[in-house]
Amino acid sequence: xxxxxxxxxxxxxxxxxxxxxxxxxxxxxxxxxxxxxxxxxxxxxxxxxxxxxxxxxxxxxxxxxxxxxxxxxxxxxxxxxxxxxxxxxxxxxxxxxxxxxxxxxxxxxxxxxxxxxxxxxxxxxxxxxxxxxxxxxxxxxxxxxxxxxxxxxxxxxxxxxxxxxxxxxx
Numbered sequence: 767x768x769x770x771x772x773x774x775x776x777x778x779x780x781x782x783x784x785x786x787x788x789x790x791x792x793x794x795x796x797x798x799x800x801x802x803x804x805x806x807x808x809x810x811x812x813x814x815x816x817x818x819x820x821x822x823x824x825x826x827x828x829x830x831x832x833x834x835x836x837x838x839x840x841x842x843x844x845x846x847x848x849x850x851x852x853x854x855x856x857x858x859x860x861x862x863x864x865x866x867x868x869x870x871x872x873x874x875x876x877x878x879x880x881x882x883x884x885x886x887x888x889x890x891x892x893x894x895x896x897x898x899x900x901x902x903x904x905x906x907x908x909x910x911x912x913x914x915x916x917x918x919x920x921x922x923x924x925x926x927x928x929x930x931x932x933x934x935x936x
Contacts (some may be wrong), residue, residue: 793831795914801830803907807836810902812854812895838906855887858894
């Protein structure tokens with residue numbers, strides 16, 4: 767039984783096990799790094815709630831590896847979402863020359879009240895998300911390529927068998 771098949775599945779899978787699995791994919795380091803970088807682009811995308819769907823769509827449209835895409839998208843997770851949201855807004859606000867801090871009136875939680883309060887910040891948030899998505903992808907591609915080429919087993923006699931690229935979305 768290979769070490770990868772002993773890893774817990776689902777919510778118990780660690781990031782370390784996921785990256786180890788990426789290192790054993792049967793595809794070129796460039797293609798794996800590209801999938802990871804596109805996943806990072808998705809992670810910083812302001813389309814919250816659609817990240818997993820975007821990963822599945824990119825897997826299907828471009829034939830990229832689902833695991834590598836998902837690993838990049840998981841940069842945005844419960845531990846990093848607040849810093850990413852803050853950086854996204856403040857990057858957009860800085861580029862648009864806005865200095866006002868976002869405020870929220872907790873007394874009016876109706877749909878129209880929330881919409882009216884959030885709408886003025888949508889522009890800076892979308893711009894910041896686009897900029898950070900591009901920067902994240904541009905920085906993560908060479909980093910992923912470096913780590914994949916450095917740590918991917920070079921000899922075919924390695925006891926861990928490489929995994930084939932995923933051809934399904936589920």
